Amino acid sequence: MAKKSAFEELCGMAREIALLHSCGAVLGWDQETYLPPKAVEYRAAQLSLLSAKAHALVTGRRFRGLLEKAVAEWGSDKSPDSVRTEANLREWTHQVDRAARIPTALVAQESALTARAKHAWSEARRRSDFASFAPYLRDIVGLARRKAALWGFEEEPYDALLSGYERGAKTRTVAVLFETLQPRVAEIARKAVERSRARPRVERGGKYPVERQKILNEEIARDIGFDFHAGRIDTTAHPFCTTLGPADVRLTTRYEERDFTSSLFGVLHEAGHGLYEQGLVAADYGLPTGEAVSLGIHESQSRLWENHVGRSVEFWQKWYPRAVELFPCLKRVELEAFLAELNRAEFSFIRVEADEATYDLHIFLRFDVERRLVSGELEVEEVPRAWAEGFEALFGVVPSGDAQGCLQDIHWSMGGIGYFATYTLGNVNAAQLFESARRERAVAAGLKEGRYGPLLEWLRNRVHQPGSRYFPQDLMVRATGRATDPKPYLAHLRRRFLGS
């Protein structure tokens, strides 16, 4: 048997690390879905053991030694699948470099801090009291600044944080994109809210038994291509999607008895993430080429299925009769009225409950606050005031308290600073990918007839299967002919909310 190349050995080690991570993912999923309350403490110990073991392998001498050897060997490699090798070596080098710059003590400090901060945040939100969370946020921002300094950056510290979620992204580029979007989205939102206000509210209240919601959700998820032999749907307080192995993608949603669309759009959104995960090359599971490339691309998949497919007329022409069959109380509601309700625009305080027209305004605000916090332009104590002012400028109202304002999202308490921009990147990418996909006759015809196979195949080939072969912006160019471009998204919002 031929001796394994350093690259092959590296792949083997990466697969073992992925195995450990995937065990942690199973425990994490169980924690959100089924864990009894008294077991929380021990679960934390289980998870930290697994992540410590995986971390030790990634940062250990053996992995780094193999990587150096493989990079050296690579210069002389003439193998046909050179893009795959190159991409994996590039991403591993990047990951090891980032990991090596953070001292182990800092990692431990961060995980201890965020464990306490998550608890403090949920208490602070419950009491709508930013002051009690402020000391934690101060430490978290301090840590973020230190990490940014250790990782290094060209223009501003926020770059170093953002690129952990969106490979190759620059804060300035995102800021420019957001400056283009903000006045336009704000105008569309304002008009959309006006139009919605002028329209009488259609009462579609009734009882939507959870068991029947589950039937509809599963039928729809299966129909758009989610493979239930390699995944499932469970119930949690906050919907999410997590991957426990190359053929094991778990979605979750939450149910409201008075409104079946809440759980359904949770499923459509998470199934969009899930289709991406199920579309990755299983043989490369654990290697960068078998992993999603960035959050901005991931979110494009969830938003594409949730909004572009799931809120369209064509979609409901297919599915409304089935919904009426399952929920007889819908008999009183015409399809057109149902659709108008579905796309009602309103100014609301909570991002996760926001409609498409107003959603990005929440993101612009938080991106701005975060960026200024990290640069030092804004101090932690000033956050509630900055939030309220920014919110008023965008929405015309002031949140009634911190819980409805700057405390609403969990991300800061988890140390997730630099994350938020990817939500709007996802919206913009989704519109651009959907527009390109629909230019293909088979995709357009499929959507008209309620067949989602051609669209999924288009996404499989251009977005899912490459994994992390290319940087997100290169992926966008390859898939659509250009880098992330706000035009298709703005056109989509105008079409949907202003009918123009």
Add this chain to the structure above:
Amino acid sequence: MAKKSAFEELCGMAREIALLHSCGAVLGWDQETYLPPKAVEYRAAQLSLLSAKAHALVTGRRFRGLLEKAVAEWGSDKSPDSVRTEANLREWTHQVDRAARIPTALVAQESALTARAKHAWSEARRRSDFASFAPYLRDIVGLARRKAALWGFEEEPYDALLSGYERGAKTRTVAVLFETLQPRVAEIARKAVERSRARPRVERGGKYPVERQKILNEEIARDIGFDFHAGRIDTTAHPFCTTLGPADVRLTTRYEERDFTSSLFGVLHEAGHGLYEQGLVAADYGLPTGEAVSLGIHESQSRLWENHVGRSVEFWQKWYPRAVELFPCLKRVELEAFLAELNRAEFSFIRVEADEATYDLHIFLRFDVERRLVSGELEVEEVPRAWAEGFEALFGVVPSGDAQGCLQDIHWSMGGIGYFATYTLGNVNAAQLFESARRERAVAAGLKEGRYGPLLEWLRNRVHQPGSRYFPQDLMVRATGRATDPKPYLAHLRRRFLGS
């Protein structure tokens, strides 16, 4: 800070090993409850990684070195809790000795094999096709023989397997007990079946909605003392109980819409196991003194709650009105008739559905088949025939196919050879413990009034809290004044089924 003793360091390491095992337990539980079918293969890889890591720690130089040092230190120890230290050192020495005899590669091989075999078994049982499971069973029996040879034994290879489940037990002693029991149980069974046949069947068929069964099951499990903040109940094909951490005990059951007692007795049985697990000393989780001592003692707890408590007149005097409330179709059935049905004796093919009178006959059969398989007297291909012949001799009928015969139980597919005798040991121990407990006035009074606290406390003190401090037979002597004795069990069967 004082330097840690070798014993303390050993405890720390044992807790880390337990952490790894408990991660595997989470993945194993998920595999039985929620795992999508395509994920089976990767799950096997995840489980084998975790078990290999745990095995490497137990058999590694560090653990063994610490153990030797701790044993040496122990000679001079005068600490007050010396029984605890001694028991832990005794059990670790035993475990390390057993583990060290099994090469790590064999452990990984076994865990990968059994993960696949479980899947193959469930397919084979569905199609009632032993031939498709035979190749897996051949590998599993081969592994069992190899392990027995590596562990070593005094009299026969089966000893080495049995003592993995029942510390200190000998095949010959069990065989002698079974020889005493078999003719007596067979006679009671024969008469009990005759009596039941002579009695008209009471129709309690109706619809028992699963959601209502769940309500009753949870109320009863909670009432006998199961802590739902440290455990839960899910649904599986084959009920079981598994512990995922010191405060996380998962029970499962299965539901039949035509008979609520099927899921309820599944829960009572598994809750009996669960009460034992929840009664162990949490601070010693991961140490032998915080672990159940044997399967024969474990099964005594499940059978005690299932049969001695759950099938008694007093129990149903309390719970029958609630059952009637939840299932109005029971209104037509008098309590006395319901109880008679509950304790109806029949010759049936499936062990887990067998009544108390005929249950042990299934065990005698499988114990005999297993013992001969391991000794090499019987080959895997001959199992279906041997099963059918043995079954006919005991029950007077032949199973109609493999699903109703030798494929009915999951244990072989999990590598659990040497396990079955503990079911009958459990029955015998249960009767003996229950007889002793009821001699206490508070326990007897509690049972009469439907208060299970005094019984649970008696079991907590005498059976649960000792963990593995004493050998099972020593535990029985301490709790009841004598070693495992068939008399109370035979008396119980005669009283219940022959009214004498």
